[in-house]
Amino acid sequence: MGRLADLSQITFDTESGVPLYRQLADSIRALIEHGRLQGGQRLPATRELATQLGLNRATVSAAYNMLEESGVLQGHVGRGSFVAKGAAALAEAVNPGLDWEAILPALEFGSAPAANIEINLASSRPAAANFPLAAFRRLAKEVIDSPEAETILQLGSPHGYGPLRRYLMDQAAAEGVARPSDDLLMTNGCQQALDLIARLFFAGDAARPVALESPVYHGLLRVFARAGASMIPVPVDQDGMDAEALEAAIARGNPRLAVVTPSFQNPMGTTLSLERRKRIVELAQRSGTVLIENDIYSELRYRGPALPTLKELDKAGNVILLRSYSKVSFPGLRVGWVIGPRPLIARLAESKQICDLHSDQLSQAVLLRFAQSGELAKHLQQTRVAGLRRLEAALSACEKYLPKGSSFTRPDGGMCYWIELPAPLNAENVLPRAEKRGVSYLPGTLFSNRPAHRRGLRVSFGGLTPEQITRGIKLIAEAAMEELGMLNAHSRLEPVAAIV
């Protein structure tokens, strides 16, 4: 069946910062969409295509797998991969103008790691073994037996489940982060809060950009890319977002918004210093920039004193605070919230209503009970003790194993940190070697929308034991040193060239 597809003309942009397997998958998808490959056509074997294109075979496999998962290709054991029937007709009906580059592959969420990955340092999720399952069961059953169950099952308010909203508002007011003129909107986790904000502030008007940390969580990057916002990257270091760089960015680009993760930033893990917090709040007031404070990790502080939120420091009403239960309790229950001035919250609620009417009420009621009962505080206490052990294991393993010339951040909490491999290493090229050893991570290029952070990688230590973390770092270090050896061997065979 099916004529063999010719993919030998596919080219790659090695400067784009987009991983090669994604470039390959996108090229194949484009050929299908433009009718250059037909339903039923067979694709070259991975080994064959790898040779033709000068790629690693694992890169070709990753691209094929991604396309099979999305239904564009169909794999048949022993016979190879084929273009799915009907893939083209559908692709045609779908808006061809969509920016697929802005849409991320399902790398981090939900999809199981490759079969041979024993130590998954790529996925930023809390350890299931530490879940307070017994408390959850007891409290959830209390909610279900309570008279409020009937209310929970009825259509609710776009603003969120009333009792939880009031609880969170009271708590925020007591902490000094909410003012009388503020209101609160419940969202499906923090991701939806970001999406609502991006849509509100950039709808039909992308004239002013958004300032984002660099590197930054790719889910955040994608939200603003899709909203059509242009982005100004502001570097992050051991003390969080570089306030001077933000000042320069504001002077140069007049951003409408700046998104800041003051505590245990994803992917760097670092914390914005008190001096920088004050300066950034003051900068925002002076320039009229709205600050989006992404405060989803601050409860996960394992050492050192807590710092005030930007919202608390702000006296002008310039800060919109985002919080979530996902990182501190049960990520499968999608419950986050936004605190900001009432008119803004009213508009976000109107938008939320168009998106999905309101957030699920059962989970909101269960999480309220979890917080009110004291079980959340107890769980947080245990999480902090376990988190410190993980963090210490991660940092000592770096000291001990990483090749000379490496550097890494030293967080005081959270679930991840950042390693920078020595030049001329590239964390994307090291990844297949690490995966062969059974360990995975996310390469730094994923955390920026422009070519950057090639030597960087994010290590997520949230869901693993200290022993796994230590071993994982050791294996990454081995993979890096192997690649370094290869690079050196390779450079001996070729004329010396400048490293770009």
Add this chain to the structure above:
Amino acid sequence: MGRLADLSQITFDTESGVPLYRQLADSIRALIEHGRLQGGQRLPATRELATQLGLNRATVSAAYNMLEESGVLQGHVGRGSFVAKGAAALAEAVNPGLDWEAILPALEFGSAPAANIEINLASSRPAAANFPLAAFRRLAKEVIDSPEAETILQLGSPHGYGPLRRYLMDQAAAEGVARPSDDLLMTNGCQQALDLIARLFFAGDAARPVALESPVYHGLLRVFARAGASMIPVPVDQDGMDAEALEAAIARGNPRLAVVTPSFQNPMGTTLSLERRKRIVELAQRSGTVLIENDIYSELRYRGPALPTLKELDKAGNVILLRSYSKVSFPGLRVGWVIGPRPLIARLAESKQICDLHSDQLSQAVLLRFAQSGELAKHLQQTRVAGLRRLEAALSACEKYLPKGSSFTRPDGGMCYWIELPAPLNAENVLPRAEKRGVSYLPGTLFSNRPAHRRGLRVSFGGLTPEQITRGIKLIAEAAMEELGMLNAHSRLEPVAAIV
């Protein structure tokens, strides 16, 4: 304190189809945003402003209430309404280019009806008294005690909770509505499915329009308005969407999508005939228009034989099917789904991931148990028996009480139907008279994005007893006749004019 605000210059567009209270609220909000009203300024008393502007006092109250709810105004008992401090500063920071007209007021969802409304025919929600609360409690506790609870609490897949997805796919395949090349995405109710589809098909390219029923559910209208799509209205009658009008619309406008609610359409309540179903599917195939089948009410058939879905009739892969548990079980649990060709579902899942990672898993697991246990079928059976009684009460009351020259649709299921008052009545003008009598409904102008359906109104009978429904219709009829008398009295005082 605060100087009295001068609102006497506000003007109204009586041809716009936008309710007067909304026009008034929007004008006041605009004055605040542009700094023409300052924080702390007092607004005229409702009676005074009604006289100044020639409005009904209830209209002014409704506008003030809406602004108070969104925090723009603050009411003080005995002292009047004031512009909130800080309202302006925030309004300025928010993108002024946003199309507020495209954003609906919180009329239908969540907000409690005005205090004096005894019979709420405006809100389309199932009757809480009929909820199978005992079964819900038993099954939810089973889920919580089961080993799968641990999985539910972990971050999940953007596609949805695996066991529920498989169950729904198997069911759809058995019914003949899903083909082997199809896939399924769980969403936060049907509203999110519409939003994801609108964003996917119209992102950055609104060159081709969307064909929508007219009148149509305002939440659906708003989704496409916000996505920037231009809209072609296609009339709906007793046999559902007018297929000939759709053919003409396709010939004229070449729409990318057509959204069809074949069963118990909101607001008309009518069902697309089999002949029209076949013709519309055939039309779509011929023209390459993608059909979005909004199939959220078809399980609520109270009489007559079931008809095949468009998805079932379609042989070309042109139909995307939307379904939901919200209308047949617990609306507070936000669980809907989309069935369509795999590549489309893959793209919607990527988009869903940017929006909110994935839908809440606890509710998905509970609803799966509810369906698998047979309790959903049992509940549906009871709902249909109760629904028929309600429907019959609604229709007989219309026969009996509506003024001469009225007409109304005769649904076979669902939760609402449509009354057309005789000329020269306007359902918006009748509404305050109805509300004074303790009954509310949604005026027809809400169900279109252009001036239309002035004489129409939607009656939702889902949540009331047959006695309440009968009394509600009687009161609406009285309000209409009172308005008719006023109109006649009024017309006697003025020269006869053509009715526009």
